Amino acid sequence: MLLDRLAELVPELNQAFLETMYMVSISLAVAIMGGLPLGILLFVTDRGLFLENPVVKSAAGFVVNMVRSVPFIILLVALLPFTRWLTGTTIGPTAASVSLSIAAIPFFARIVESSLREIDRGVIEAAISVGASPWMIIKDVLLPDARPGIIHGITITTISLVGYSAMAGIVGGGGIGDLAIRFGYYRYDNTIMITTVVILICLVQLIQFLGDRIARLTDKR
Amino acid sequence: MLLDRLAELVPELNQAFLETMYMVSISLAVAIMGGLPLGILLFVTDRGLFLENPVVKSAAGFVVNMVRSVPFIILLVALLPFTRWLTGTTIGPTAASVSLSIAAIPFFARIVESSLREIDRGVIEAAISVGASPWMIIKDVLLPDARPGIIHGITITTISLVGYSAMAGIVGGGGIGDLAIRFGYYRYDNTIMITTVVILICLVQLIQFLGDRIARLTDKR
Amino acid sequence: GNGETTAEEKKELTIGATSGPYSDMVTKGIKPVLEKKGYTVEVVEFSDYIQPNLALASGDLDANLFQHKVYMESFAEEHDLELSEVIVVPTAPMGIYSNRFDSLDAIEEGSQIAVPNDPTNLARALLILESEGLITLASSFDPLTASERDVEENVKNLEFKPIEAGQLPRAVEGTDLAAVPGNYALAAKMNLLDALVLETMPDKYRNRVVVNTRDLDKPFVQDIKEAVESEEFEAVIDEEFKGFGKPEWMLERNKE
Amino acid sequence: MIEIQNLVKIYESGKQKVKGVQDVSLTINDGEIFGIVGYSGAGKSTLLRCINMLEWPTSGNVKIDGVDLTSLSRQELRRARQKIGMIFQHFHLVRSKTVFDNVAFALKAAGKSKQEIRNKVDDLLEMVGLQDKRDAYPSQLSGGQKQRVGIARALANDPNVLLCDEATSALDPGTTRQILLLLKKINQELGITIVLITHEMGVVKEICDRIAVMQDGKIIECGEVYELFARPEEPLTRSFIDSVLQLELPEHLVKNRRGTLVRLQYRGEAASDTVISDMLQSFRVKGNIIHGKIEYIQNKPLGILVLELIGDESEVKRAIDFMHERTGGLEVIEHAA
Amino acid sequence: MIEIQNLVKIYESGKQKVKGVQDVSLTINDGEIFGIVGYSGAGKSTLLRCINMLEWPTSGNVKIDGVDLTSLSRQELRRARQKIGMIFQHFHLVRSKTVFDNVAFALKAAGKSKQEIRNKVDDLLEMVGLQDKRDAYPSQLSGGQKQRVGIARALANDPNVLLCDEATSALDPGTTRQILLLLKKINQELGITIVLITHEMGVVKEICDRIAVMQDGKIIECGEVYELFARPEEPLTRSFIDSVLQLELPEHLVKNRRGTLVRLQYRGEAASDTVISDMLQSFRVKGNIIHGKIEYIQNKPLGILVLELIGDESEVKRAIDFMHERTGGLEVIEHAA
Numbered sequence A, B: 001m002l003l004d005r006l007a008e009l010v011p012e013l014n015q016a017f018l019e020t021m022y023m024v025s026i027s028l029a030v031a032i033m034g035g036l037p038l039g040i041l042l043f044v045t046d047r048g049l050f051l052e053n054p055v056v057k058s059a060a061g062f063v064v065n066m067v068r069s070v071p072f073i074i075l076l077v078a079l080l081p082f083t084r085w086l087t088g089t090t091i092g093p094t095a096a097s098v099s100l101s102i103a104a105i106p107f108f109a110r111i112v113e114s115s116l117r118e119i120d121r122g123v124i125e126a127a128i129s130v131g132a133s134p135w136m137i138i139k140d141v142l143l144p145d146a147r148p149g150i151i152h153g154i155t156i157t158t159i160s161l162v163g164y165s166a167m168a169g170i171v172g173g174g175g176i177g178d179l180a181i182r183f184g185y186y187r188y189d190n191t192i193m194i195t196t197v198v199i200l201i202c203l204v205q206l207i208q209f210l211g212d213r214i215a216r217l218t219d220k221r
Numbered sequence C: 001g002n003g004e005t006t007a008e009e010k011k012e013l014t015i016g017a018t019s020g021p022y023s024d025m026v027t028k029g030i031k032p033v034l035e036k037k038g039y040t041v042e043v044v045e046f047s048d049y050i051q052p053n054l055a056l057a058s059g060d061l062d063a064n065l066f067q068h069k070v071y072m073e074s075f076a077e078e079h080d081l082e083l084s085e086v087i088v089v090p091t092a093p094m095g096i097y098s099n100r101f102d103s104l105d106a107i108e109e110g111s112q113i114a115v116p117n118d119p120t121n122l123a124r125a126l127l128i129l130e131s132e133g134l135i136t137l138a139s140s141f142d143p144l145t146a147s148e149r150d151v152e153e154n155v156k157n158l159e160f161k162p163i164e165a166g167q168l169p170r171a172v173e174g175t176d177l178a179a180v181p182g183n184y185a186l187a188a189k190m191n192l193l194d195a196l197v198l199e200t201m202p203d204k205y206r207n208r209v210v211v212n213t214r215d216l217d218k219p220f221v222q223d224i225k226e227a228v229e230s231e232e233f234e235a236v237i238d239e240e241f242k243g244f245g246k247p248e249w250m251l252e253r254n255k256e
Numbered sequence D, E: 001m002i003e004i005q006n007l008v009k010i011y012e013s014g015k016q017k018v019k020g021v022q023d024v025s026l027t028i029n030d031g032e033i034f035g036i037v038g039y040s041g042a043g044k045s046t047l048l049r050c051i052n053m054l055e056w057p058t059s060g061n062v063k064i065d066g067v068d069l070t071s072l073s074r075q076e077l078r079r080a081r082q083k084i085g086m087i088f089q090h091f092h093l094v095r096s097k098t099v100f101d102n103v104a105f106a107l108k109a110a111g112k113s114k115q116e117i118r119n120k121v122d123d124l125l126e127m128v129g130l131q132d133k134r135d136a137y138p139s140q141l142s143g144g145q146k147q148r149v150g151i152a153r154a155l156a157n158d159p160n161v162l163l164c165d166e167a168t169s170a171l172d173p174g175t176t177r178q179i180l181l182l183l184k185k186i187n188q189e190l191g192i193t194i195v196l197i198t199h200e201m202g203v204v205k206e207i208c209d210r211i212a213v214m215q216d217g218k219i220i221e222c223g224e225v226y227e228l229f230a231r232p233e234e235p236l237t238r239s240f241i242d243s244v245l246q247l248e249l250p251e252h253l254v255k256n257r258r259g260t261l262v263r264l265q266y267r268g269e270a271a272s273d274t275v276i277s278d279m280l281q282s283f284r285v286k287g288n289i290i291h292g293k294i295e296y297i298q299n300k301p302l303g304i305l306v307l308e309l310i311g312d313e314s315e316v317k318r319a320i321d322f323m324h325e326r327t328g329g330l331e332v333i334e335h336a337a
């Protein structure tokens, strides 16, 4: 009976899973594309670094903190016009991805900044001493050396996004987490709730496993 | 007129602010007390480390990921019996703090793990070579050397908690974020919305400032 | 929803509803009938009471089902929208539940009452309490922005605890009183008859299908209306939505 | 006594295997100062790190005073390590602890009391000349200062065995000498066994009793310092010794010589002989000492003198023959033009 | 030409001020190999780091070929630095890049093409003997191998000035010699100015033209290597030179001496004189050379011989007087018992 129930759910779970993957991938991609440069900016403009610039540093820090301060749901509403302009719709996974992405950028930026801080200053000095441009130092010294830390940060961000994507339900985003909430929370359907939670656990374990694996492979220390 | 309105709001904002502080402090304290040991455990039982133990490592990793996979709202529901047992109630800021704490522990644990990974292996070796016990290595080498990273992690966690605490509204937790959602979002009260968002931004800036400050002071590199 | 296609051709509908019985009602009761009429229907679930209207207004939805008349009107006014109702559907009555007190009279001074934190549902809770003489509401009371602040006189000094509506059934155990929307009470397998008091629900507080006024004359709106009026729909209600209070038109039809 | 038996350490990185140490067997006696020299990458650090099990051997074992370290429990191994001090090539100080706390850590690890720790650390810092940097953090120290903190830490628990990985290579000659004197002193007074890796043959000469020369993970030559300096067998050993005993004759000397250049080897007691004096007084040649280097290693002289003999050709030849007879080690470099 | 004028560098850590370099003025000529020596913590690294502005001076300035580096724009400073190679005391390699990529980075910084980079890096690796470690990561290298990567990187852009902070202290004597020969070669063939910090006076002796001795952030003595070795004025300088030229007479020699011990100084051309020979042939004393060390620095000999003179007391005295007359530097250590 339980199996019947589950069999019946398969298409729905399937779709929800795809929606989750869709939202998480988009937001992760945007978070990386936006958060990485922003995190680097936060780091290199810091005191004592090669692009020291208190004004830029404070401005970037302020923007990052501002986005991080606003509760997700408010951010989501505030972003609706932008979402509409960008995706042509304000509901569904695509629309949900917009706010997820915007929320993830500053989070990831902070994590990148934190990883970069762990780099040995001596190595940066060595790069400065060969006359490398800031861009080269970033590309060929900071990023490679912080890579294991950044990959850990990506893992943390991805898993946070999986969690956050459950909130996509507010705008009808769908996904596994939303399914769990819609059925498990609102409809007291334990079968779906447990199934979805198990799927989420597996997904997160997989993400963690891959993240650890890649971090280990790229860790040349 | 606007000023009148604001003056009228002061007691309410005040209470919400205190509620936020209350929830964030409790959950932060629990996150640190729980996440720090857990993060250390994840690190020291890893391959090549001085308490290498694949079984413990996998078990701890599994538990951490499990908690992280479950959407916050489901976690909150799942924890209701525990919350009631612990606090005697399932609504209000104290009850909300329980689920916030439980959600923050594994998050912070991963951040701690990530910071510890940045420690130079040679320093750990030096500690091993003087015959220090694992406990001493943790206390006197790992924690001091990872301190700036851990403090950054605490900043990130605190700011995330401020954001998450808005969800405390689900169980009537209150707080600034909830106020923003209830009045600003549901009831279109822009005065409250803007006021609360400004308060949140200030709060987050303050947390970031303090975090950066302390991290810098403890950074002896 | 493809708002741009001409009315005659429109065969693809997107209907929004809140998570729970109302989206189930669309999926199980309305969608099959519409599909027979040749429509393809997509149901979008929301866990929120603002987005379904905004999405409707923006054309992302063709219709939604989650709100009562008073809320719809206030919302439309507040947001300067042209919304119109299509037809009222069966709605589960909100009830005040308690594990501590057997009757409203037994309620002690200063008891805690968990109420929904969204204005739609909160308004209904406040109206029940007012009708039972436990509170009086300010003249400025507006269902769109109702909050515990609208309480003028609080006879038993009830302490209001706004929490998320879906959480209310779970709060019955932990608080003195809880105002639980009927749909969630049913989902949580609570017996509506256990309530200390149930909402006496005039039609204006029953949920209804709502569309943009500009669409009101379009065939698909008519088809939605027909679907709700169909025998099949009522059969589904009787089968799967036991305890939902039927609207007047349905009751009258049955009387005939 | 440290007994190393058939020690092998292979590093596996991906598919590649790098041989760190290949089948090394070695016995280091109690109270000995044992030097390890060799090219960069020869496996010296790896060998040293296997002695206190920082690097777990791929095969073979290490016994200290008869106890096989690979067989110990974690707890026992910890206790054993407290009596094996180690000075690292790259210092490895805890960045967030002051100089004082870095040294105190070792004592805390051994469970010493606060008072004991305070006194001992202050003594140690005085010994390495860092009292005034007591509260500085590693990042505020120069390379040599860091190295000295490492030395103080290694000596903190009065170890029986001290492992030094290029302990003085970051130090100026003055400090190096101080540290070497210190090592010698603790070696003699407390009987501590010292194993030291160094690149400076001067250090070997000054304090080692025996040395091992490593190449490609193997020990290619091992013996008493004097013996090795006096009669190196392997070309590598010879090239290392040259850095101390080498005499490079400036070209212009060879070119502008007026007589015959002979190289006279001093080895063992022969050095204190009066051969040159006797020769000069027996033959009619003028002897000009143009280059020379004599080292006293373990109180025995070892060295070379280059003489220019000016005089009648036959007389010079007789003088050379005379010296040949008296000493074994005479070599004619350039005959008179 | 590197002109350092009134350079001051003060580190501020909290309220404390640490003086790294205090008012140093110095001119280093083109094509010169300039050594800097001094105790650990004397400020050598700080001074060197001020030359390419890695450390921004607190006051004073540094001109290279007449250009004041403190006045340059970021862009110009970058270009200037490409022509100032630097070898770091602690290597500072990018951990996540292979040996090849670490060296290639410097060339990329200078905007070289892929092909050029490949050829040049391979040449450089061959030069420092690391072809087989081309694709290894820094963590898989021994200390000396890392150092050699750093050297290759510093030389990559054919710099005009090379700053070396203990470039050879992690290297075995064989590799050290190779690297020194290399430095000397590039200095002579390409006219590169080299400023090097070292703790090994042997290195100074072998390749430096001039040296500066630092103490407490100041230069206390500076001059031609031979001059400084021959006539050190400061006690610190003398103590450093001792590490190369020092003759410690083993105690038993002094105790068991049969005659009078005299120390004969070789300085300049005097060394090639026949004073000992003449003395021995003029007086009835036996001369036994028991210790000695002669170094050729910049092709001029500098050294000491210790002679034991055995014979009649008055004859010995006359012999000593004779030698006194012929050379300035004679010292009687111990008279016959």
Ligand SMILES: Nc1ncnc2c1ncn2[C@@H]1O[C@H](COP(=O)(O)OP(=O)(O)OP(=O)(O)O)[C@@H](O)[C@H]1O
Pocket: D011, D012, D013, D018, D019, D020, D038, D039, D040, D041, D042, D043, D044, D045, D046, D047, E139, E140, E141, E142, E143, E144, E145, E170, E172
């Ligand atoms: N972790 C590692 N992984 C792979 N190979 C390694 C590792 N550590 C050392 N090696 C290799 O092992 C060999 C021996 O290294 P080791 O550090 O013992 O040399 P060493 O004799 O101490 O050299 P040096 O004098 O330069 O310090 C080298 O070829 C080195 O590349």
Ligand SMILES: Nc1ncnc2c1ncn2[C@@H]1O[C@H](COP(=O)(O)OP(=O)(O)OP(=O)(O)O)[C@@H](O)[C@H]1O
Pocket: D139, D140, D141, D142, D143, D144, D145, D170, D172, E011, E012, E013, E018, E019, E020, E038, E039, E040, E041, E042, E043, E044, E045, E046, E047
């Ligand atoms: N970042 C810093 N903050 C504070 N003090 C510093 C810093 N760097 C160096 N110092 C101090 O400046 C002085 C000079 O240091 P420097 O590194 O120049 O010495 P050094 O001559 O290179 O010594 P070594 O031979 O040991 O490398 C030392 O007393 C050191 O403690």
Ligand SMILES: [Mg+2]
Pocket: D044, D045, D046, D089, D165, E142, E143, E144
């Ligand atoms: Mg080594």
Ligand SMILES: [Mg+2]
Pocket: D142, D143, D144, E044, E045, E046, E089, E165
């Ligand atoms: Mg230095």
